[in-house]
Amino acid sequence: MLETVDLSLELDKQTYKSALPGLQDRLRGAQNLALQHGIPVIVVFEGWDAAGKGENIALLTEKLDPRHFRVHAIGAPKPEEAGRPFLWRFWRRLPPRGDIALFDRSWYGRVLVERVDGLTAEEEWTRGYDEIGQFERQLTDDGALIVKLWLQISRKEQKKRLKKLDEDPTLTWKVTHEDWVRHRKQYDDYAEAIEEMLAKTSTTAAPWTIVEAEDDRYAAVKIHETIIRAIEDAARARGGDGGHGDPGPGGDGAHGNPGPGGDGAAVADAAPDRTATTEPIARKSALLERLDMSVTLPREEYDEILRPLQAELRDLQGRAHDQEVPVLIVYEGWDASGKGGNIKRLTRFLDPRGYSVTAYAAPTSEEKRHHYLWRFWRDIPAGGELAIFDRSWYGRVLVERVEGFCTEREWRRAYQEINEFEGQLAAAGMVLIKFWLHITQEEQLRRFQSRAGDKFRHWKLTDEDWRNREKFSLYQDAVLDMLERTSTAWAPWTVVEANDKPFARVKALRTTIAAIEAAVGGNGKKSGGKKKKKKRKK
Numbered sequence: 001m002l003e004t005v006d007l008s009l010e011l012d013k014q015t016y017k018s019a020l021p022g023l024q025d026r027l028r029g030a031q032n033l034a035l036q037h038g039i040p041v042i043v044v045f046e047g048w049d050a051a052g053k054g055e056n057i058a059l060l061t062e063k064l065d066p067r068h069f070r071v072h073a074i075g076a077p078k079p080e081e082a083g084r085p086f087l088w089r090f091w092r093r094l095p096p097r098g099d100i101a102l103f104d105r106s107w108y109g110r111v112l113v114e115r116v117d118g119l120t121a122e123e124e125w126t127r128g129y130d131e132i133g134q135f136e137r138q139l140t141d142d143g144a145l146i147v148k149l150w151l152q153i154s155r156k157e158q159k160k161r162l163k164k165l166d167e168d169p170t171l172t173w174k175v176t177h178e179d180w181v182r183h184r185k186q187y188d189d190y191a192e193a194i195e196e197m198l199a200k201t202s203t204t205a206a207p208w209t210i211v212e213a214e215d216d217r218y219a220a221v222k223i224h225e226t227i228i229r230a231i232e233d234a235a236r237a238r239g240g241d242g243g244h245g246d247p248g249p250g251g252d253g254a255h256g257n258p259g260p261g262g263d264g265a266a267v268a269d270a271a272p273d274r275t276a277t278t279e280p281i282a283r284k285s286a287l288l289e290r291l292d293m294s295v296t297l298p299r300e301e302y303d304e305i306l307r308p309l310q311a312e313l314r315d316l317q318g319r320a321h322d323q324e325v326p327v328l329i330v331y332e333g334w335d336a337s338g339k340g341g342n343i344k345r346l347t348r349f350l351d352p353r354g355y356s357v358t359a360y361a362a363p364t365s366e367e368k369r370h371h372y373l374w375r376f377w378r379d380i381p382a383g384g385e386l387a388i389f390d391r392s393w394y395g396r397v398l399v400e401r402v403e404g405f406c407t408e409r410e411w412r413r414a415y416q417e418i419n420e421f422e423g424q425l426a427a428a429g430m431v432l433i434k435f436w437l438h439i440t441q442e443e444q445l446r447r448f449q450s451r452a453g454d455k456f457r458h459w460k461l462t463d464e465d466w467r468n469r470e471k472f473s474l475y476q477d478a479v480l481d482m483l484e485r486t487s488t489a490w491a492p493w494t495v496v497e498a499n500d501k502p503f504a505r506v507k508a509l510r511t512t513i514a515a516i517e518a519a520v521g522g523n524g525k526k527s528g529g530k531k532k533k534k535k536r537k538k
Helices: 013-036 053-061 107-111 122-141 155-167 177-184 187-201 216-238 299-322 339-346 374-378 393-397 399-403 408-427 441-452 463-469 472-486 501-520
Strands: 041-047 069-073 100-104 145-152 208-212 327-333 355-359 386-390 431-438 493-497
Touching: 013 053, 013 216, 041 053, 041 216, 053 069, 053 100, 053 216, 107 122, 107 187, 122 145, 122 187, 122 408, 145 187, 145 216, 155 177, 177 187, 187 208, 208 216, 299 339, 299 501, 327 339, 327 501, 339 386, 339 431, 339 501, 393 399, 393 408, 393 472, 399 408, 399 472, 408 431, 408 472, 431 472, 431 501, 441 463, 472 493, 493 501
Parallel strands: 041 100, 041 145, 069 100, 145 208, 327 386, 327 431, 355 386, 431 493
Antiparallel strands: none
């Protein structure tokens, strides 16, 4: 592919000087369009060392409104980044709707630097193609614009530029020993990796643009025109009505979770209930009906086994920490199903320095401006940490589906997105445990009435809780779809019969212990989790 690029293309100085100011003004106008229509713009700069990425980013940003763009220079991952799935640090840097993010190097380091320099195993960088494809598809499906630029120069031109930088006392810091190694000894290996990357990751939604970069002026003009045209086309596709615009597919992303597992948080600007009159997916599963909801655990037995189980979990927490195995426990369930009490017993004897509990309610205004998975990616635990999520990304296929906070197309698409997300976590060595706490309608009513009459707990019961009981069948359909479509080999659901709280607490403890023990091994030796890698060079 790169062999066909015409590197002789150039612009004369006069044409360049007369064209650049106008292009910068147009780019400023395009920035306004992105903001007006709520389009998150992601510009990826990749290319050979010394191809001019930094210089072109500087030109692009000269006239942009600095309040609505960020530049991210990506180097070797920091320790807190290396201990998580490789896309974690990029999810955290994604722009909100309407803003622009410019990446000087990006997630493509997984299939370039990490591949050629042997910083990751072949299995990992090969899998990186799938993970990158999933990442970019999820973002573009949600309304993001991704512009990917590869700056191409010849080997001869690269040598000339590296030498010039090296000989300039004020710029020699830009050239490292690794740059020369890549040029002299690894050029062909990189060329092969680049060709494969371009072929495998140039998609209809996120294509690569090859920039002939031997002539700086030509490259600058082509980069400006490419980005301007992409933003203008995206804005035109949104309608161009001049208003603040659609915040992108997904609407406001309301995720108050007033349904199963919710806290009753209302969203003032939520869309009307569109799903309530929609036929559920054509099937009725007996999955929940087959559960024995009469099962109980006698109090004496509960008191006898609870503390030993908690102590065993404390021991496993220490072993997971020593072996750098991350653990994530997700709690979903009906209102009043006992998630809080269950979490409290699970964490009773854990070292508080090594675990965290995050309760998710309605998203903030900033969170609404991002992909719905964004806020959950930010809280993913590092190696050796244990995290508990009280409610999670499953709000997209539960409350957002039933209450009409997202479109049918969006919640149907979410099953695949969630399975891909969890697959990436599992591939990175994470122990992922998912609980659905199930109670009957009769038990839920009893607990609601008990809360209403308790002066210390009545605040936990809201009008939304009562209202949601009227949609029980709709929520049950959503729960069944969730369990069937997102219970995978790498992230299975555990349905907990929670009418009896002692039984539910013990079952959750035993399930958690078994999952962590399977990862860390019974003899204290590591059998799961993320392997340590060599430090990535810049």
